[in-house]
Amino acid sequence: MEFKDKIFLAPMAGITDLPFRLLCKEQGADIVITEMISAKGMYYGNKNSLPLLMTKEEESPAGVQLFGSEPDIIAGQASKMKDFGFAFIDLNFGCPVPKIVNNHEGSSLMKTPERISEIVYAIRQTTDLPVTVKIRAGFTADSINAPEVAKVAEEAGASAVAVHARTREQYYSGNADWSVIKAVKDAVKIPVIGNGDVTCGADVIRMKEETGCDSVMVGRAAKGNPWVFAEIKHFLETGETLPRPTVEEIVDTMLRQVKMMIEQKSEYIGIREMRKHVAWYTQGMYDSAKLRSKINEVESLAELESLLLALR
Numbered sequence: 001m002e003f004k005d006k007i008f009l010a011p012m013a014g015i016t017d018l019p020f021r022l023l024c025k026e027q028g029a030d031i032v033i034t035e036m037i038s039a040k041g042m043y044y045g046n047k048n049s050l051p052l053l054m055t056k057e058e059e060s061p062a063g064v065q066l067f068g069s070e071p072d073i074i075a076g077q078a079s080k081m082k083d084f085g086f087a088f089i090d091l092n093f094g095c096p097v098p099k100i101v102n103n104h105e106g107s108s109l110m111k112t113p114e115r116i117s118e119i120v121y122a123i124r125q126t127t128d129l130p131v132t133v134k135i136r137a138g139f140t141a142d143s144i145n146a147p148e149v150a151k152v153a154e155e156a157g158a159s160a161v162a163v164h165a166r167t168r169e170q171y172y173s174g175n176a177d178w179s180v181i182k183a184v185k186d187a188v189k190i191p192v193i194g195n196g197d198v199t200c201g202a203d204v205i206r207m208k209e210e211t212g213c214d215s216v217m218v219g220r221a222a223k224g225n226p227w228v229f230a231e232i233k234h235f236l237e238t239g240e241t242l243p244r245p246t247v248e249e250i251v252d253t254m255l256r257q258v259k260m261m262i263e264q265k266s267e268y269i270g271i272r273e274m275r276k277h278v279a280w281y282t283q284g285m286y287d288s289a290k291l292r293s294k295i296n297e298v299e300s301l302a303e304l305e306s307l308l309l310a311l312r
Contacts, residue, residue, distance in 0.1 A: 010219035019260035061087035201235025224280025
């Protein structure tokens with residue numbers, strides 16, 4: 001795996017499932033990563049974990065993101081990931097959601113760098129797949145310790161570190177502090193992937209110039225907008241901004257996505273999970289508020305197709 005000079009699709013719970021990753025890959029995302037998956041859930045045979053582990057050759061190289069706090073359990077599950085077809089294992093030390101944090105997982109582990117070291121080291125003993133970590137700036141504004149955490153992860157065997165330059169207490173509000181990414185870059189020799197407030201090619205250039213990061217990760221700017229990767233790549237190559245996709249292209253992409261979701265998850269689940277994606281895709285469109293209220297009542301592919309085709 002090469003983690004330098006890449007544009008990543010950030011792992012996002014409830015968003016970066018297989019269909020959405022494939023769309024982003026088509027548009028130019030170099031590396032994609034699954035939604036976060038509970039190692040403990042896999043260990044206990046949780047039926048919800050298996051669908052999250054689906055991957056296809058077309059999205060290669062794809063990473064699988066695991067979360068957990070018990071080194072033995074997470075290492076045991078990581079040892080199986082090569083068999084699923086993943087190219088690397090990403091560890092989630094950044095999720096801010098209360099139910100994750102209260103279980104001493106996700107960003108809560110930023111408070112115990114020694115446990116992060118134990119987890120990374122344990123996994124490196126069980127697999128030859130590269131291991132990356134995704135961290136936040138710190139848990140609170142008074143405990144910015146991303147450079148320290150990145151350093152212990154590197155010493156334990158991590159191959160790269162992605163830094164979301166917000167604290168846990170910020171969640172996704174306020175501005176990302178890119179100076180933290182620079183501090184991490186100065187602290188480690190492994191590739192550093194910058195994350196936070198990247199929405200276009202100009203942001204990628206500015207982040208690299210300000211932080212020295214090796215690669216850039218795009219998260220929320222991709223919601224309802226897989227074209228952000230094509231736009232970034234085009235800007236980096238030409239300095240020009242691509243025109244936005246037409247309404248027809250947006251509708252066609254939504255229909256492709258929901259059909260892939262239905263194929264993977266069933267019509268019942270696929271339609272319901274697609275509702276939020278439609279809201280993101282159609283944001284700013286004429287009469288989109290009325291459309292979103294109707295979408296929330298849709299229960300079949302035929303109904304959804306009828307609503308979306310009416311947008312053309």
